[in-house]
Amino acid sequence: MTAPLIEIQRTRSPRPRPNTPDLGFGRYFTDHMFLMDFDPARGGWHSPRIVPYGPVAMDPAAGALHYAQTIFDGLKAFPDQNGEIRVFRLDAHLARLNESAKKLCVPQVDVALVSRAIRTLLAVDASWMPEQEGTSIYIRPIIWASEGFLGVRPAKTYTLCVILSPVGSYYASGAAPVKIWVEEKLTRAAVGGLGAAKTGANYAASLRAAEEAKARGYAQVLWLDAKEHRWLEEVGTMNLFLRIGDEVITPPLTDETLLPGITRASVLELLREWGVRVSERKVSLDEIKKASAAGQLHEVFGTGTAAVISPVGELGYAGGSIRISEMKPDSIAMRLRQAISDIHYGRVQDRHGWMTRVETLESAA
Numbered sequence: 001m002t003a004p005l006i007e008i009q010r011t012r013s014p015r016p017r018p019n020t021p022d023l024g025f026g027r028y029f030t031d032h033m034f035l036m037d038f039d040p041a042r043g044g045w046h047s048p049r050i051v052p053y054g055p056v057a058m059d060p061a062a063g064a065l066h067y068a069q070t071i072f073d074g075l076k077a078f079p080d081q082n083g084e085i086r087v088f089r090l091d092a093h094l095a096r097l098n099e100s101a102k103k104l105c106v107p108q109v110d111v112a113l114v115s116r117a118i119r120t121l122l123a124v125d126a127s128w129m130p131e132q133e134g135t136s137i138y139i140r141p142i143i144w145a146s147e148g149f150l151g152v153r154p155a156k157t158y159t160l161c162v163i164l165s166p167v168g169s170y171y172a173s174g175a176a177p178v179k180i181w182v183e184e185k186l187t188r189a190a191v192g193g194l195g196a197a198k199t200g201a202n203y204a205a206s207l208r209a210a211e212e213a214k215a216r217g218y219a220q221v222l223w224l225d226a227k228e229h230r231w232l233e234e235v236g237t238m239n240l241f242l243r244i245g246d247e248v249i250t251p252p253l254t255d256e257t258l259l260p261g262i263t264r265a266s267v268l269e270l271l272r273e274w275g276v277r278v279s280e281r282k283v284s285l286d287e288i289k290k291a292s293a294a295g296q297l298h299e300v301f302g303t304g305t306a307a308v309i310s311p312v313g314e315l316g317y318a319g320g321s322i323r324i325s326e327m328k329p330d331s332i333a334m335r336l337r338q339a340i341s342d343i344h345y346g347r348v349q350d351r352h353g354w355m356t357r358v359e360t361l362e363s364a365a
């Protein structure tokens with residue numbers, strides 16, 4: 001079988017590039033997007049194409065809108081030291097997209113084709129790569145159920161779309177540790193639910209608690225398990241890491257209530273290489289209260305594609321608060337951030353094979 005051709009329809013009205021300091025996160029989009037449709041009557045996924053960025057027509061009865069049958073992923077492309085574009089852990093992200101697909105009864109995608117689609121899209125919009133240190137292009141693939149049908153069952157037709165957003169540095173304003181609210185009532189995901197899938201439903205479930213935390217003056221929520229409200233799960237939309245004494249701990253994936261982060265996996269791999277004592281184990285709110293009282297809670301941080309490593313400075317809860325000591329340059333969080341960004345921007349050799357180079361259009365064709 002020959003690989004399907006990706007048709008490219010270029011925009012006639014390229015848009016002005018935003019100023020790098022205004023980029024923020026997810027506010028601007030490049031000139032083009034990738035689309036592909038799924039229809040069993042047409043042999044599955046068909047018509048892969050790159051078209052000008054813009055609104056897509058949708059049947060108002062589409063399953064994605066009513067029953068949230070939709071999944072996404074999020075990954076980043078960076079300029080290396082020669083100005084070439086490389087994507088961080090592209091294959092791992094696409095494998096996860098397929099894992100999310102299984103959990104929501106969405107058809108599997110051909111990883112090789114979507115990988116080529118993303119690389120081609122990046123080549124078409126390469127001039128959108130911002131130039132300042134810490135900036136990147138955020139890549140957002142999404143699949144939605146497109147069939148117009150109100151019965152409750154998996155849809156028969158889907159659309160896969162990839163959009164690109166040039167994004168600024170998360171640390172432009174300094175790596176100030178954030179205040180986090182420990183949410184003891186509302187929950188994000190329960191055992192047997194969708195917690196391990198990257199899907200809009202989990203985000204919808206998280207909004208109210210996040211708004212309430214913001215109203216209390218906190219940046220985000222620390223999620224506890226849905227059953228006992230005891231065990232730490234995630235921090236906002238990031239995976240959670242703690243350093244207690246000389247042990248670095250992250251909650252385990254075994255209950256499938258956590259999103260299996262690619263940053264989490266990368267951090268675990270680096271820490272093990274560095275000979276740091278790491279555990280994937282359950283940690284309770286009680287344990288960290290005690291560790292803090294004993295002066296042993298040295299670091300708390302979140303990991304995720306958007307901010308990479310996000311240090312937590314304070315945990316507030318109904319009965320009090322826990323302060324975590326200031327970030328020191330030799331902290332695990334700062335070392336990880338440096339090591340991962342060195343890999344992103346090609347300042348060190350990519351020993352793990354985590355970076356995928358984007359060919360220029362001529363050599364890709």
Ligand SMILES: *Cc1c(COP(=O)(O)O)cnc(C)c1O
Nearest residue numbers: 237238239259261262263304305
């Ligand atoms: C995407 C996501 C993460 C982080 O995953 P990465 O692959 O590291 O970006 C963590 N938690 C939730 C809920 C997420 O949606």
